[in-house]
Each structure stands twice: as structure tokens, then as C-alpha cells.
Amino acid sequence: MDVRPKPYFSSSASLESKQVCLGLAILRPRQWIKNGFVFLGILLQLRFPSWSQIIQVIIGAILFCGMSSTIYIFNDLIDFEKDRIHPEKKKRPIATGQISKKVAISLMVVLGTITLISGYFFNRNCGIILTIYVLVNIMYSLQLKEYIFIDLFCISVGFTLRVLLGFILLGLPITEYKCLWFLLFIMFFTLFIGLGKRKSELIILSTQSSSHRGSLKQYSLELISEVMPILITCTLITYIMYTIESKNVMIVFSTVFLLYGILRYQYLYNNIYALGKPENIIFIDRPMRICILVWGFIYIGAAIERLIAGV
Template sequence: MYNKFDYPELLISERKATNINSMVRLFRPKQWIKNIFVFLALLFSGNIIELSHVVNSCIGLILFCLISSSVYILNDLLDINADRIHPIKKFRPLASGAVSKVQALVLLIILCPISLVLSFWFNYNFAAVISVYFILNVLYTIKLKKIVIVDIMVISTGFVLRVISGYIVINEEISLWILLCIFFLTMFLGLNKRKQEIHTLNSNAKEHRKILNEYSVELINQILPIVASCSIIFYSFYTFQVSKNIWMVLTIPSVIYGMLRYQYLSLKSNVGENPEIVLVNDIPFIVNFVLLVFIAITIKFIKALPFAFS
């Protein structure tokens, strides 16, 4: 049995592999799942089987993954000291020292321009949206995240921009009701995240995020029912007034269940700080989401109905 310490070349190879893995984690690929909001336009437009629309939506998704990773790297560079006192974020590549500041800066300088150039090459209107997204997140990282309530609204606006970009790449008319629904839905997620951060950090909350000093569990618990209700109401307006088929009302129960299930898991399993965990690990939530997509697609294919609501 050989000892790897007797073979310096093996140690060098291991270190390189570890460093590459850390750089990949710096992109936060697990959070790319947030960019599936680009596909909402494809789902609700009823053109989900049109190949050109699917391809354009996939390209939009990839470009949003690249630009969002640029934002994550920038955020980690600026928040490195705060992340080091967080029980979970201290293991991030920069906070843990697995990736140096110079390496992260080089990646940012390469990744961000590539994302923007490819976006302009793909679609000018899409590029405009993705540029606004990047600028908004830079402002968020520097200043806006320090303003109570505004910080959550900025995050929600980022998701709205994802949805808008999805409509742009398939050249479909944008639904205001869907945008309002997404805005309040993501505010719901963001507030749950703030509440979980308060629970997780306890007395260190202010040191990690000064803005957490402005929040309280009581305040968040009062706001959550408002934003959750707004999200459901605006989605219902969409199904009644904008969707091309009244049978879209059948998707409302799935939307309500998804929000209630997420709220349940936030309280029961403390997953509020990482919404992506719910999206990929909770079986009932995944089944409900698949059912929602199935119902929406099936309804779009129904050409003739035995009767209609007046």
C-alpha cells in the first residue's frame, strides 16, 4: 500500500482538483435552480412544445446562470468577513480560504463580460434585462441590502426580471398579473429566509447582516400573510382574466398547496434560508410542482371543451 505523501505529484494533483472544485462551488451551481423562472413564460404561453421557443428559453436560462454566478462571486468578495461568522456560509470557498480573493476577482472579470457579450449577441432586449439585473444586484450588494424591506423587494425584482426575460426570448406578450404574482411570491420566500437567518444566527445576526437588526420574527410573521395572499390573488386574476383558457383555474390549488407546503417546511425543518433545498429534496413539493406543470400543459392542449363558464 503506497503512501500518497511519498508521491509529490499525487499531492499536487489532489490540490488542483480541490481548487477547481472550490472554484466551481464559487459559482453556486445549486442556486442556478432559481433561474427556472425564465421558463415560466414558456409554460404559461402554451408554446412549450415549440422547439425554437424551448431552445431560446434554454439559452436564456444558461445566460442567466452565468450572470447570476458573476453576482454571487461579487457578493462573496464584498461579504467575505461577514460570511466567516455565519455557521454555514463560513464554508463558502472565499470565506473558508479555499479560493483566494485574486482568483475570485479574475473569475469575475472573465465571467461577467462574457455573459453580457453573449447576451447582446443573442437578443438585445434580453441583454437589456440581464444588464439591469446585474446593475440592480451591484447596487443591492453595495447599498440596497442595508435598507429594510427594500432589500427583499430588490431580490423579488430580480426574479421578475427573470420572468420578463423569458417572455422576451419567445416573443410573447408579458402578463402583468404573472409579474405581480412572482414579485409577491418571491417576497414571501425572501421574508422566510430573513426569519430563518435570525433564528440561525441569534445574537450574531447583526454582525453577519446589519439589516437583520431592523427585522424581527414578529414583524415578518405579520407581513408574510399579506404577501402570500397577494401572490395567490394575482395568480387567480391571471387565470380568470389573462389566460387563454378558463380551465387554468385548476392550477390554483397546486399554487396554494406549494406555498403552504413551503411555509410548513420553513417552520418544521428550518429550510427557509435555502429555498433550493425544498425544490430539489422535498418529494411532496416536487410532486405538486410536476402536477402543476402537467395540468398547465394539458389545459393548453385542450382545443374543445364540453362547456364553458360564462
Template structure:
């Protein structure tokens, strides 16, 4: 008998929980911080009841986003196994079976709706719209050129709208346009990164990328960069004069991200750029603090 054969290790409760949290993509929950945007721009973020409602909406949206991630990973399991990074996801790697993943997805969905129910009817509708929209994206729309990017952007806008509905905060045309501009900027950067990632092996890239080129995406990113700066500048000009002091932070943040996309080939994971790039992180923090100070005390 060969005593050197290694038996598969039995998973501990701790490793099972880690696998579930990894599959839920907790790190990507930073995208959902847009839920707090309305509370920040209204200057009411320091109000305890506003902060609590915004936080509950954030958690609700995050669990719904995790539900979509799980569904998407189930649908794309075979393709993910060929991807240099996505093959490590828990469903693709086999660490979590598909039946277990379905159970987790049902639980995260119910938690999301349950938390939204504690706020108001509008938040429930917002998270359900997000679910339906992204389910359509996972099953079909992610293969439709341009529409795929617009759906990603719409998801970011819906995050900001959900936050506004949760705290009865800012929901103006300029607020929505600025969010849309930022969302398209991030979505196009993500597509550019994916396109370059599979430049030497296009057979393993997502189908929709065959309709894009780096040149096209660069032109679209350049267009939306100008549009985003214009949108925010006009929004700031329509507010208190002191809001104009926030424009340099917006300019630097956009230019820094633009630099990372083109010089560092970043953009694939906006949430990681926020956490790992000190320039972006400090700019976002200073910008948020300045907005609260201007709205609350000026």
C-alpha cells in the same frame, strides 16, 4: 527533523474546478428556472426554437447570477468567516484567493453577456439591469430595511421577464404580479430564517436584520401569502376555464412552503427546498405539466 509534519496537498485540476463550481453556486441556479415560466405559460415550451432560446437565457442569467455571488462573497468575506454556513464558501475559507475570484467573476460576466447577445438586445439589457441592481444591493441596498427584500424580489421578477423577452412569450400584468408575489413570499421567508439562525448570537447577523423581528416578518409573510393566492386566482380566471384546475396545486405549494417556514424553520435556501422537499418538487412538476397541457391542448 520532525518527519510527521504534513505538507499542504497540491490541488488537482479536478479539485480546482470543483472549487470554482462551488463558488459559482451551481445549486442556486434552480432559482433561474423562472426564466422558463413565460415559455410554459404560453404553451410554447414544446417548440424547439422556444426551448433553445429559453435554455440559453437560463444559462446566461445563471452566469450573471454567479458573477453577483462572487462579488458579494468578496465584499462580505470577513463577515462570511464568522457565519456557521457561509464560512465554508471558497473565498471565505481561502480555497480561492480574491484575485482569482475577480478573474472568475470577469469570465462569468463576459459569458453571460455573450450568451444574451445570441438571443436579442432586450435580453442583454435585462441581464445588465440585473447586474447593476444586484451590484447596488451588494454594496449598499442590502443594508436598507424593506428595500433589501424588494431588491431580492425584483431579481426574481427580472428572471421571469428575461425569459419572456427571450422567447417573445407571456408578459402580462397578471404574470408580473404573480411573479412579484411569489418573489416577496420567498424573500421574506429567507429573512425570517436568517433572523432565527442568529437568534442566540445577533452580533454575527447581517446589519439589516436588526431592523426586523420574527413577528413583523410573520405578518408580512401572511399578507403576501393572501395577495399571491389572489393574484394567481385572478390570473387563472382571466385565462381559459381549464386553468382553474391549476389553482389547487398553487394553493398546496404555497401552504406547504408556509408550513416549512413556520414548522421546520426552512426558507433560508429556496433552491434546496425545491430539490429536497418531495412535496414541493412533485407539486411544481405536476403544476408545470398541467399548465402546458391546458395551454397547448385545451
């Protein structure tokens, strides 16, 4: 008896469109928005970037899209059996059997090789960062995801590497305290988001959580509730230290909106969207979107202020 979950697409769909849709689905293009972290360096430099810098960062983000999709395929190949017990992941093409493992492996190797080689040709440091990203994620998929908190740090490192790549492509001095504090802020912030996702998985998977992800049997709702305030505190402290190092009053003021965003996120996640994807709250909630826009406009205002002052 075939117990595989219902696939993404019905058999009535045309073969060509079905193959295209499956090819896109396995790359998870909706997740590419995470590579927007590469662009954060543009805000950090507090001045309007040149066209050359914009193109450099766009290329860096595209390369990260290719490499992250390579890792997504690798994860799906490793976890396709466990994905079949997850209410959402069971719909993925490899889990449903709509894409064979042979085809997935071929796509992964070709995409990963092209992306990595392109990264080294584009910028040596970009290639190094992509290599580190791949190695960390391979270790995560094969073993590190089984250990409590280490699994979160692996995910956090991926986002921090994205921001670091943006810094390098923009020529920002990554050894200055301002940049170091911002990188630490990104690390703690993504740890906070990642821990929220673990809470969501615990609730959704219930008694099957430990069979889906080894580290989940070590997490508990009580432990997560105790650790969350620590990560929120670290996130705020590192961001405040960054704003102080930026030596800009407007940037210091942006801390208020970061705090509101965190509080709003916690409220929504604990009361309304507990069973949803934590990262999707940003796009669902209007006050959250407005908060992020105002936060971004503060940085634009700071850049305009520096431009007028001739700095």
C-alpha cells in the same frame, strides 16, 4: 492565530481536482436552478413551443447562469468577512482563503464581460435585462441590502427579470394583462420566499444577525409573522387574476394546487425545516414535489386541449 473556518477540501486532495472543485464552488452551480424561472413563459403561452423557441430560452437561461455566478463572486468578495461568522457561508472558498481575492476578481471580470457581451449579441433585450440585473445586484451588495424590505425587493426583481426574459424570447406580449399579472405574481411569491429566508437567518445567527446583514437587525420574528399573511394574500390574488385573464378553466383550477403548496410550505417551514434553506423544502418534501408536478401537468393539459381544439 488563524481563526479562519475549516475549508471545503482537505490538503490531501490532489491540486488539480481541488482547483476545479473550488472554481465550481465559487460559481455556486447549485443556485443555477433559480434560472429555471426563465422557462416559465413556456407554460404561460399554453401551447407547445417550437424547437427554435426552446433553444432561445435555453440560451437565455445559460446566460443568466453566467451572470448570476458573476454576482455571486461579487457578493462573496464584498461579504467574505461577515460570511466567516455564518455557519454555512463560512465554508465558501473566499471566506476560507482557499481562493485569493485577486483570482476571484479576475474570474468575475472575465465571466461577467463574456456573459454580458454574449447577451447583447444574442438578443438586444436580453443584454438590457442582464445589465439591469447586474446594476440592481451591485447596488444591493453595496448598500441596498442594509434596508429592511428593500433588500427583499432587490432579490424579487432578479427573479422577475428572469421570467421577463423568457417572455421576450418566446415573443409573449408583455403588455397584456395576463403577462403583467403573472409578473406581479412572481414578484410577490419571491418576496414571500425571501422573507422566509430572513426568518431562517434570524434563527440561525441569533445575536450575531445584525453584524452579518445590516437589515436583519430591523427584522424580527414578530414582524415577519405579521407580513407573511400579506404576501401570501397578494401572491394568491395576483395569480387568480392571471388565471382569469388566461381564459382557461384548467388554469383557473391550478389555483388550488398553488394554495396547497403555499400552505404546505408554511407548515414545513414553521414546524420541521425552520433552520434549513427555504428553497430546499421543495426538493426535500415529497407532497410538495407532487403538488408542483400536478401544477405543471395542468398547464401541459391546457396546452394539449388548445392543440386539439386547433387554437
